[in-house]
Amino acid sequence: MYRHKDSILDWTLIMRYFQSEADGSLAFFISVFWNVFMTIRIDEQQVRQTAKLARLSLSDEEISRFAGQLSAILEYVEKLNQLDTANVEPLAHCLPVKNVFRDDIPKQSLNLEQAIGNAPQRDEEFFTVPKIFDDSSGA
Amino acid sequence: MANIDYKVIVGLEIHVHLRTRTKMFCGCELSFGDTANSHVCPVCIGMPGSLPVMNKTAVEYAVLVGMALNCEISKFTKWDRKSYYYPDLPKNYQISQYDLPISRNGYIEIPLEDGAIKKIRIRRAHLEEDAGKNLHTGSISRIDLNRAGTPLLEIVTEPDMNSPAEVRALAIELQRIVRFLGVSEADMQKGHMRFEPNINLHITKAGKIFKTPITEIKNLNSFRSVERSVAYEVQRQLDEFIDTGKTMEMGNKRTFGWDDQRQATYLQREKEEAHDYRYFPDPDLVPVVFDDAMLAKIRGRMCELPLQMQQRFVADYGLSEYDAGVLTADRKTAEYFDSVVKAGADAKRTCNLLTQTGLKIANDKGVAVAELGIETERLAELVKMAQSDEISATAAATIFVEMTQNTEPPRIIAEKMNLLQKSDAGELEAIVEQVIAENPQAVEEIKTGGKKIGKSQAFLTGQVMQKTKGRANPKVVTQILTKLLTR
Numbered sequence: 140m141y142r143h144k145d146s147i148l149d150w151t152l153i154m155r156y157f158q159s160e161a162d163g164s165l166a167f168f169i170s171v172f173w174n175v176f177m178t179i180r181i182d183e184q185q186v187r188q189t190a191k192l193a194r195l196s197l198s199d200e201e202i203s204r205f206a207g208q209l210s211a212i213l214e215y216v217e218k219l220n221q222l223d224t225a226n227v228e229p230l231a232h233c234l235p236v237k238n239v240f241r242d243d244i245p246k247q248s249l250n251l252e253q254a255i256g257n258a259p260q261r262d263e264e265f266f267t268v269p270k271i272f273d274d275s276s277g278a
Numbered sequence: 279m280a281n282i283d284y285k286v287i288v289g290l291e292i293h294v295h296l297r298t299r300t301k302m303f304c305g306c307e308l309s310f311g312d313t314a315n316s317h318v319c320p321v322c323i324g325m326p327g328s329l330p331v332m333n334k335t336a337v338e339y340a341v342l343v344g345m346a347l348n349c350e351i352s353k354f355t356k357w358d359r360k361s362y363y364y365p366d367l368p369k370n371y372q373i374s375q376y377d378l379p380i381s382r383n384g385y386i387e388i389p390l391e392d393g394a395i396k397k398i399r400i401r402r403a404h405l406e407e408d409a410g411k412n413l414h415t416g417s418i419s420r421i422d423l424n425r426a427g428t429p430l431l432e433i434v435t436e437p438d439m440n441s442p443a444e445v446r447a448l449a450i451e452l453q454r455i456v457r458f459l460g461v462s463e464a465d466m467q468k469g470h471m472r473f474e475p476n477i478n479l480h481i482t483k484a485g486k487i488f489k490t491p492i493t494e495i496k497n498l499n500s501f502r503s504v505e506r507s508v509a510y511e512v513q514r515q516l517d518e519f520i521d522t523g524k525t526m527e528m529g530n531k532r533t534f535g536w537d538d539q540r541q542a543t544y545l546q547r548e549k550e551e552a553h554d555y556r557y558f559p560d561p562d563l564v565p566v567v568f569d570d571a572m573l574a575k576i577r578g579r580m581c582e583l584p585l586q587m588q589q590r591f592v593a594d595y596g597l598s599e600y601d602a603g604v605l606t607a608d609r610k611t612a613e614y615f616d617s618v619v620k621a622g623a624d625a626k627r628t629c630n631l632l633t634q635t636g637l638k639i640a641n642d643k644g645v646a647v648a649e650l651g652i653e654t655e656r657l658a659e660l661v662k663m664a665q666s667d668e669i670s671a672t673a674a675a676t677i678f679v680e681m682t683q684n685t686e687p688p689r690i691i692a693e694k695m696n697l698l699q700k701s702d703a704g705e706l707e708a709i710v711e712q713v714i715a716e717n718p719q720a721v722e723e724i725k726t727g728g729k730k731i732g733k734s735q736a737f738l739t740g741q742v743m744q745k746t747k748g749r750a751n752p753k754v755v756t757q758i759l760t761k762l763l764t765r
Binding site for chain 2: 193194233237241242243269270
């Protein structure tokens with residue numbers, strides 16, 4: 140299980156990839172890399188770009204190491220390309236389940252201490268993070 | 279350069295908060311203005327291992343809007359993760375819909391200023407979750423996740439709007455529609471609707487068409503800022519083209535913000551490369567498959583839409599576009615008006631009572647005019663009394679006000695307030711005789727056909743009204759005056 144504080148502040152896309160691998164969701168893992176990297180070889184420039192997008196600061200040694208490791212993973216996954224999928228419908232979900240709904244009825248939320256008790260930084264009832272520059276947030 | 283020939287091209291993205299009780303994927307209650315982080319749970323706060331579950335009502339609302347916007351509803355739809363890097367959505371992704379939106383290929387009809395109706399195509403409408411709020415203070419940003427996970431409908435139009443006024447008209451029409459459907463409060467002050475116009479110009483110069491680089495204005499939350507920012511951006515792009523000759527092929531798409539203080543747009547970022555959101559299917563959520571029965575059930579909740587109702591009020595009831603627009607601004611008022619007219623009341627008189635007297639009281643009380651406590655039948659009776667000249671228009675308004683706090687029939691109230699008009703010719707004739715006797719000069723003027731004949735007639739009528747304390751039926755008074763003066 141992961142500590143709560145990690146989930147709020149420091150989690151980044153790459154950590155998510157590894158997390159999902161740890162969770163055993165291989166399909167998830169594959170699909171992410173499929174979208175991100177179209178070629179098998181991951182060069183250092185691609186690692187730098189991904190790290191930048193994920194707001195990760197990596198050392199040169201890490202960049203070089205991750206480039207090698209990520210390439211090896213993708214080479215392994217590349218085996219899937221040997222399959223002929225021309226007549227296979229894209230799969231939206233790996234389980235034959237649909238329409239799992241919830242009625243629109245409120246449930247008890249967490250109390251404040253449960254919600255932010257583990258936050259590395261807080262200000263009263265708020266989580267706090269270092270000031271966001273160039274805020275283009277907003278869903 | 280004032281005579282430069284150009285066409286404005288605008289497409290609009292609209293985010294609408296749905297009015298469910300709970301969030302899109304968890305049971306936390308929707309709130310506004312509550313203590314920060316008091317409506318959060320492991321799902322909307324992004325705890326590992328938590329699982330989202332779809333809010334059925336939100337999905338149904340999204341389908342209903344799709345139907346109202348004449349869209350094709352997807353029989354099969356699914357959820358995708360869109361990468362996101364700000365702490366107001368701590369999962370690091372937003373649950374959204376990428377390639378299979380709930381609805382697509384529709385259109386919305388908007389009323390233009392000249393009374394014409396224009397069709398704007400809808401490209402798609404999909405469901406997603408809203409982010410929380412980042413509040414920047416000093417060297418830190420504070421995060422409130424109460425809003426994170428609110429069901430959000432994103433509606434994308436085709437670039438079919440050609441003026442700032444059309445963009446505004448679409449925004450207003452969409453607000454009316456979602457309110458009529460009851461799927462959103464669409465309260466601007468609470469950020470229930472946010473707009474993002476995409477704008478460029480097609481400039482004709484020396485027989486060639488030049489397209490200016492597209493700009494997007496982010497996060498507008500009022501009709502006024504939508505209209506003004508588009509107008510500003512049109513001028514800015516025109517100036518820029520004249521200065522630099524830059525076209526779409528030469529420039530990247532740029533994102534602008536709107537500074538309400540300065541009434542100007544400002545550059546936020548220029549996209550060096552297309553954003554890579556790295557969409558992929560969300561493994562935590564299963565697809566939605568609609569069968570005909572489900573869709574029929576949702577369609578059963580469809581109501582007459584505001585623009586149709588407005589047009590019907592003009593065509594069938596003879597109201598002006600303006601009056602019909604005021605009455606159809608909200609559904610309760612529109613339906614109330616409609617049922618009063620259907621109960622036999624004259625449409626124009628009912629409209630005047632509601633818009634001139636009713637809306638003011640309703641606004642003061644903060645309720646809809648239909649909620650003032652006057653039942654349809656009672657209001658219809660009041661209007662009918664005015665129609666048959668039992669009471670004057672002024673008296674009708676006075677009785678209307680009284681009826682909001684008095685449950686008696688209007689006739690009883692009129693009697694108690696002594697507002698029934700005297701139409702009894704015999705009684706009025708005596709009073710008219712008296713007025714004629716008291717005002718020989720005016721009578722002489724009329725009889726000799728002098729210049730002030732109209733004024734004198736009005737004067738005599740006024741005298742009769744004064745003697746009857748305003749309760750004489752002016753039509754009857756005029757008839758009697760004419761009769762007595764021409765004998």
